[in-house]
Amino acid sequence: GAGVSQSPSNKVTEKGKDVELRCDPISGHTALYWYRQSLGQGLEFLIYFQGNSAPDKSGLPSDRFSAERTGGSVSTLTIQRTQQEDSAVYLCASSLVAAPYNEQFFGPGTRLTVL
């Protein structure tokens, strides 16, 4: 079956512009995560969606970042008024949340470059 897909794979934008990144999780996975990986860093948690519960936004670095998940499936991460420090690879992951642990399946990521 299909894995997690993300689009676009690469995005170059100018400082101050808004960008939207898309994630299609694995069908049937109720949990969806966004992470970002800046150069030389580990993956940094951004936001988590689980079913119809309110999302955990504790990792969002500023109010320029927002995300939504429509119909419990596809998610969009929006960055408004992009800054150069937003340049990173943005990774989406999904998982089943019934098991006592949490194996997350990652998409290939979107490489965002803010000029």
Next chain:
Amino acid sequence: DQQVKQNSPSLSVQEGRISILNCDYTNSMFDYFLWYKKYPAEGPTFLISISSIKDKNEDGRFTVFLNKSAKHLSLHIVPSQPGDSAVYFCAASPRFISSGSARQLTFGSGTQLTVLP
């Protein structure tokens, strides 16, 4: 402050020998640990995990050891193969508190493993 640390950014090993990748953590609430492997231009893929109730978990050529008192875990790959060359991320997760809690993973910065033929 990094809660999960991988202090070696890179490691080179000869094919057939053992690769040992190390990870340290500081948060006592972490009770589940995972290793992910990442090839260029791909997302990380799950490799092996261990719960805090164990000190060892083995899966084929991969073994993860957990030393809770030292807050240290390691991934052993033996024998190492050229196809193992990738970035390896250590990740940790806190105790599952309730069904509404996030099980976000806290990742280390990764170790680039190169297995030389």
